[in-house]
Amino acid sequence: MLMAMLCGSPVVAAGGGLDGASGLIVAGEAPGTVAAELGGVGPRVWFSVSGYQVRDDDLWTVGTAVLCSVACGILGCFLVLRRMSLLGDAISHAILPGLVLAFIVTHSREPLAMLAGALVVGIATAYLSTALNRWGRVPEDAAMGVVFTTLFAVGVVLMTWIPRDVDLDPGCVLYGLIEFTPFDTVRIAGLDIPRAFAWLAVVLVVNAALIWVFFKELKIVCFDPYLATTMGISATLVHYGLMTSVATTAVASFESVGSILVVAMLVAPGATAHLLTDRLSRMVWIAAAVSALSAVAGYALAVWVNTSVAGMIATVALGVFVLTTLFSPRYGFVSKQARHVAMAMRITQEDILGMLYRWHERSEGGTAGGVRPLGAGDIVTATRAGLLGRVALWWLARRGLVREGGGAITATPEGIKRASRIVRGHRLWELFLAKHLALPSDHLHAGAHRAEHFLSDTIQDQLAREDGAEADPHGRPIPPRT
Amino acid sequence: MQEQLVRLLTLQDANTRTVLLGATLLGVASAVVGCFAVLRRRALVGDAVAHAALPGICIAFFVVGDRNFAAFMIGALVVGVLAAGFVSFVKAATRIKEDAAIALAIGGFFGVGIVLSRIIQNDPSGNRAGLDGFIFGKAASMVSGDAQLIAAVAIVVLMATGLLYKEFKILCFDRDFATSQGWPAMGLDLGLMALVCVCTVVGLPAVGVVLMVSLLVIPAAAARFWTHRLGTMVVLAGIFGGLSGMLGTALSATIPAPASGLSRGWPTGPLITLVAAAFFLISLVAAPRRGIVADVVRRASLRRRVARQNLLRRVYEMLEPGGDLSATWSVGDLGRVRMSGVGGVHGQIRRAVRAGLVEAGPEGFLLSPSGQAAAVRVVRTHRLWEVFLITHAHIAADHVDRDADQIEHFLPAETLAALEAKLVESGRTPLGVPSSPHATLGIGAN
Numbered sequence: 001m002l003m004a005m006l007c008g009s010p011v012v013a014a015g016g017g018l019d020g021a022s023g024l025i026v027a028g029e030a031p032g033t034v035a036a037e038l039g040g041v042g043p044r045v046w047f048s049v050s051g052y053q054v055r056d057d058d059l060w061t062v063g064t065a066v067l068c069s070v071a072c073g074i075l076g077c078f079l080v081l082r083r084m085s086l087l088g089d090a091i092s093h094a095i096l097p098g099l100v101l102a103f104i105v106t107h108s109r110e111p112l113a114m115l116a117g118a119l120v121v122g123i124a125t126a127y128l129s130t131a132l133n134r135w136g137r138v139p140e141d142a143a144m145g146v147v148f149t150t151l152f153a154v155g156v157v158l159m160t161w162i163p164r165d166v167d168l169d170p171g172c173v174l175y176g177l178i179e180f181t182p183f184d185t186v187r188i189a190g191l192d193i194p195r196a197f198a199w200l201a202v203v204l205v206v207n208a209a210l211i212w213v214f215f216k217e218l219k220i221v222c223f224d225p226y227l228a229t230t231m232g233i234s235a236t237l238v239h240y241g242l243m244t245s246v247a248t249t250a251v252a253s254f255e256s257v258g259s260i261l262v263v264a265m266l267v268a269p270g271a272t273a274h275l276l277t278d279r280l281s282r283m284v285w286i287a288a289a290v291s292a293l294s295a296v297a298g299y300a301l302a303v304w305v306n307t308s309v310a311g312m313i314a315t316v317a318l319g320v321f322v323l324t325t326l327f328s329p330r331y332g333f334v335s336k337q338a339r340h341v342a343m344a345m346r347i348t349q350e351d352i353l354g355m356l357y358r359w360h361e362r363s364e365g366g367t368a369g370g371v372r373p374l375g376a377g378d379i380v381t382a383t384r385a386g387l388l389g390r391v392a393l394w395w396l397a398r399r400g401l402v403r404e405g406g407g408a409i410t411a412t413p414e415g416i417k418r419a420s421r422i423v424r425g426h427r428l429w430e431l432f433l434a435k436h437l438a439l440p441s442d443h444l445h446a447g448a449h450r451a452e453h454f455l456s457d458t459i460q461d462q463l464a465r466e467d468g469a470e471a472d473p474h475g476r477p478i479p480p481r482t
Numbered sequence: 483m484q485e486q487l488v489r490l491l492t493l494q495d496a497n498t499r500t501v502l503l504g505a506t507l508l509g510v511a512s513a514v515v516g517c518f519a520v521l522r523r524r525a526l527v528g529d530a531v532a533h534a535a536l537p538g539i540c541i542a543f544f545v546v547g548d549r550n551f552a553a554f555m556i557g558a559l560v561v562g563v564l565a566a567g568f569v570s571f572v573k574a575a576t577r578i579k580e581d582a583a584i585a586l587a588i589g590g591f592f593g594v595g596i597v598l599s600r601i602i603q604n605d606p607s608g609n610r611a612g613l614d615g616f617i618f619g620k621a622a623s624m625v626s627g628d629a630q631l632i633a634a635v636a637i638v639v640l641m642a643t644g645l646l647y648k649e650f651k652i653l654c655f656d657r658d659f660a661t662s663q664g665w666p667a668m669g670l671d672l673g674l675m676a677l678v679c680v681c682t683v684v685g686l687p688a689v690g691v692v693l694m695v696s697l698l699v700i701p702a703a704a705a706r707f708w709t710h711r712l713g714t715m716v717v718l719a720g721i722f723g724g725l726s727g728m729l730g731t732a733l734s735a736t737i738p739a740p741a742s743g744l745s746r747g748w749p750t751g752p753l754i755t756l757v758a759a760a761f762f763l764i765s766l767v768a769a770p771r772r773g774i775v776a777d778v779v780r781r782a783s784l785r786r787r788v789a790r791q792n793l794l795r796r797v798y799e800m801l802e803p804g805g806d807l808s809a810t811w812s813v814g815d816l817g818r819v820r821m822s823g824v825g826g827v828h829g830q831i832r833r834a835v836r837a838g839l840v841e842a843g844p845e846g847f848l849l850s851p852s853g854q855a856a857a858v859r860v861v862r863t864h865r866l867w868e869v870f871l872i873t874h875a876h877i878a879a880d881h882v883d884r885d886a887d888q889i890e891h892f893l894p895a896e897t898l899a900a901l902e903a904k905l906v907e908s909g910r911t912p913l914g915v916p917s918s919p920h921a922t923l924g925i926g927a928n
Contacts, residue, residue, distance in 0.1 A: 080582045085581045085582040086585050146696070146762060149695060149759075152693065153693055157756065260596065264586070307597045308597055314592070318594070
């Protein structure tokens with residue numbers, strides 16, 4: 001299965017070249033080009049998208065990408081929750097020496113030997129980091145940094161012993177060559193299925209099955225490891241099981257997609273889903289959907305721009321995460337800001353209405369002689385909200401709650417109706433504060449000014465029932481319920 | 483080869499001199515900055531920055547259209563800072579934790595970089611020489627101008643760290659305290675990250691994207707084993723880092739590659755990392771207090787002490803009914819004694835004989851005068867604690883033996899004195915060895 005990584009196929013060798021500067025073969029100089037050229041050579045055209053004919057090979061490649069992304073994505077949910085996300089990064093770099101050693105020992109590109117070598121080193125990375133953290137008291141992230149960089153360095157150095165005529169390429173390990181999956185097939189049930197596709201299907205099924213079977217255990221360990229331990233579920237066992245799954249998935253995914261896509265897919269869909277829901281089961285489904293979507297969109301974009309498929313899928317996954325970070329309904333940055341602005345807007349509008357209500361009250365109550373009309377400027381200044389106050393006033397006028405006439409702002413009958421509810425809340429609350437908390441009368445306004453926006457009709461009625469609803473502590477009448 | 487190495491290390495060749503100097507200074511600067519990053523638990527932010535450098539370099543390539551070292555550095559720095567900012571923003575503004583944010587930056591930004599670099603490679607007119615060098619690192623391909631830039635930047639970074647030493651120290655050990663003292667903790671954090679970015683980006687051509695983080699993390703983690711003082715740690719890390727940079731570069735330039743191998747030389751980055759890893763391994767094993775050897779020795783000596791004290795107490799309690807501590811006894815009399823798994827009863831007695839606590843007489847063993855004194859001390863500690871537990875913690879007399887068993891080896895002398903004074907004062911116990919509050923085992927029991 002690691003054929004493509006050991007870029008030995010004639011197609012790749014043709015594209016490969018010696019990179020003298022780094023001393024390492026950079027095979028498949030331009031797999032993007034090759035893929036674009038070869039993408040159209042497949043036997044059958046299924047359909048075409050704006051002139052690009054989608055053939056068998058495209059479908060196999062997309063299928064492989066989707067399988068790999070989803071397999072990583074659903075595991076990633078638990079990594080994100082357990083704060084183990086960097087493990088994918090560490091493991092996928094560290095397995096290089098395992099691959100090289102397996103090659104040096106067996107002198108062949110025997111896929112199973114390489115898988116075994118990578119798996120051993122991958123799992124060892126996870127365990128070594130934990131051991132350094134526990135026994136050497138090295139901080140967790142630093143321990144990971146020490147282990148994976150050292151192993152990667154060992155891998156690159158070991159490569160110096162590999163004979164010239166074999167192309168083993170760390171570049172492939174990083175970028176992956178998903179474009180070549182259709183060229184390495186196995187025959188299963190009379191069908192030529194790409195080897196990577198078959199492997200990744202198995203990995204996905206295993207991961208999904210593990211998550212399904214151990215869902216309850218995973219859930220409780222993710223959210224409360226101590227509770228899990230008291231209930232007899234070993235958090236340590238689940239932790240190590242998860243690490244082993246990640247190592248297996250990383251190793252199996254690798255050859256087709258490269259480590260960087262594994263790193264991205266182990267974290268981006270899980271993090272995205274974490275921002276969209278609070279339910280673990282839903283989170284896993286969302287992560288799977290996001291992974292599949294990123295894979296398909298990434299492939300399409302890569303073919304369109306003619307560039308690396310793995311890189312583009314990672315880019316799309318990052319893009320989806322960034323969009324979610326900004327616009328997720330509940331946890332998105334922009335959504336949160338928008339909620340703040342909406343709240344500020346509502347409060348400013350209510351303040352303006354309250355102000356106009358009091359103005360009307362005073363002008364009708366006989367003291368009108370001394371009350372001058374309120375201009376737009378007065379109101380905006382009084383709200384102390386600047387531009388927001390101006391917008392609020394404009395919006396109130398649009399809603400037909402205030403009107404402007406002769407340089408003065410007045411409330412419409414509908415506006416007075418709305419305002420009386422707010423002023424009612426304000427005065428009821430002042431009454432409550434004065435009566436039950438025995439606050440002096442000059443301390444009442446500030447508290448009521450804040451609370452008035454959050455007093456529902458039910459609470460207002462309750463307050464009115466308990467304390468009466470004739471006049472507030474300052475002697476001003478409490479408006480009736482509208 | 484030896485001549486070559488000597489020639490290299492004695493800096494006889496002008497170009498080698500600059501390259502070696504550059505690598506060394508780079509090692510020192512990143513290790514020093516790395517100390518603070520590691521202590522601040524930001525070790526892997528450097529990894530994110532390094533990976534983000536690839537798209538930065540590609541964008542610089544698009545803009546400049548040629549291999550221009552300075553332009554690459556600026557591009558890498560801008561996008562690197564962007565990645566560090568991304569990590570901080572995601573951590574601060576969403577519910578996503580730092581580890582996931584870092585992993586996202588690594589995977590995502592590098593993905594973008596691969597997309598861009600593939601576009602550059604596919605462009606037939608593009609002169610893409612030098613882009614690959616950044617991923618795996620190749621110090622030897624540095625021209626002296628590059629090395630001079632690296633050296634200059636490293637010196638600036640070192641000076642900045644020196645100036646902000648006190649501030650970074652307080653930031654690393656107690657950020658909340660720093661805030662309460664009026665230090666701009668947020669700004670200092672950003673400053674530290676900026677230094678990490680600068681080191682990372684400058685080191686890329688020598689060490690490469692994947693391994694740059696090793697220069698930040700490994701020397702600092704190694705130095706941490708040797709000391710509890712920040713100043714010492716920074717100096718040690720600087721030495722480790724500098725030596726790693728120097729030796730790694732020197733080795734990669736001098737060791738002949740295996741004849742059969744595909745490469746024409748050893749890659750520099752991995753060798754620098756491996757030298758640093760060797761320092762780490764030595765520190766992990768041999769550091770005086772936190773190292774593995776020291777740890778093993780400490781544990782073993784503790785086990786021995788506990789076993790010796792258990793033996794002495796057993797002997798004392800066996801002889802206590804007879805009232806004569808200098809009486810002769812045999813191994814068989816002891817019955818089963820808990821020896822905490824150190825060499826059994828016979829081994830323990832041999833060790834006690836060697837230490838002069840026990841003497842081998844003609845008919846068996848007997849406690850030497852110093853052994854008797856030691857036994858009295860041990861039993862006294864044990865029983866004082868038992869009495870304390872009974873009188874002050876109100877624990878039943880038949881439940882205190884095991885508790886006292888566990889703590890008797892660790893009670894400091896002042897505690898003992900205070901305990902005794904208190905018990906004597908309250909009239910609970912006479913001076914000297916109190917009698918056991920519960921039954922003890924006689925000769926040959928159990």
